[in-house]
Amino acid sequence: MTEFADIAIASLIYLGAFFLFVGSLGLAKLPDLMRRLHGPTKATTLGIGATLIASMLYFFLKGDVLSIQELLITTFLFLTAPVTALMVAKAHLLLDKSEAKNLPPTGRKVGWSVFAAPSAPQSERAPSEGN
Amino acid sequence: MIETACAIAFVAISAAMLLCLYRVLVGPDMPTRILALDTLTINAIGLVVLAGIYWGTELYFEVALLFAMVGFLTTVAYCKYILRGNVME
Numbered sequence: 001m002t003e004f005a006d007i008a009i010a011s012l013i014y015l016g017a018f019f020l021f022v023g024s025l026g027l028a029k030l031p032d033l034m035r036r037l038h039g040p041t042k043a044t045t046l047g048i049g050a051t052l053i054a055s056m057l058y059f060f061l062k063g064d065v066l067s068i069q070e071l072l073i074t075t076f077l078f079l080t081a082p083v084t085a086l087m088v089a090k091a092h093l094l095l096d097k098s099e100a101k102n103l104p105p106t107g108r109k110v111g112w113s114v115f116a117a118p119s120a121p122q123s124e125r126a127p128s129e130g131n
Numbered sequence: 132m133i134e135t136a137c138a139i140a141f142v143a144i145s146a147a148m149l150l151c152l153y154r155v156l157v158g159p160d161m162p163t164r165i166l167a168l169d170t171l172t173i174n175a176i177g178l179v180v181l182a183g184i185y186w187g188t189e190l191y192f193e194v195a196l197l198f199a200m201v202g203f204l205t206t207v208a209y210c211k212y213i214l215r216g217n218v219m220e
């Protein structure tokens with residue numbers, strides 16, 4: 001392996017470790033959940049992406065085989081991180097009622113999406129579901 | 132050079148995992164603990180991938196992939212559980 005590849009892989013590893021640490025530090029240090037969500041969803045995702053790119057580059061240059069598994073892990077993590085953040089934020093909003101009181105009015109017929117879901121039209125509702 | 136980078140990254144990610152563990156233990160409410168557990172899983176994936184680079188083996192990718200899948204599923208299942216009272220409806 002050349003010197004340049006060594007430097008590139010090492011700096012990607014440093015970048016990944018730094019951003020993983022920054023994300024967890026934000027999780028531990030920020031005051032409430034909506035602010036704590038920023039650390040793990042953005043910084044940690046960038047960190048794990050850099051680490052996986054370093055791994056892919058290392059094994060590509062070591063054995064000349066492009067392994068597809070890192071791409072699989074990267075795709076999976078990048079797809080699931082926003083879903084996780086959405087689920088946690090929704091659980092927080094529905095459990096903690098004080099957030100709903102501070103919201104301004106929407107100015108429309110329906111309220112904010114998590115708190116007041118619009119009722120389904122009569123034709124789409126299945127009659128035998130028992131709701 | 133790569134070995135030194137791996138050693139420093141091991142220390143940094145271990146410190147990050149300790150911070151997540153602090154948030155799991157102290158965290159004032161349930162969603163914070165769930166978020167901290169998810170971050171702990173992502174840090175564990177980073178640690179596993181770095182161990183693969185450090186020892187030069189490709190055996191650990193399945194471990195990392197399984198960690199990713201199980202971490203996501205447990206997070207979604209916990210959120211569903213505290214929202215609805217059960218996981219499968």
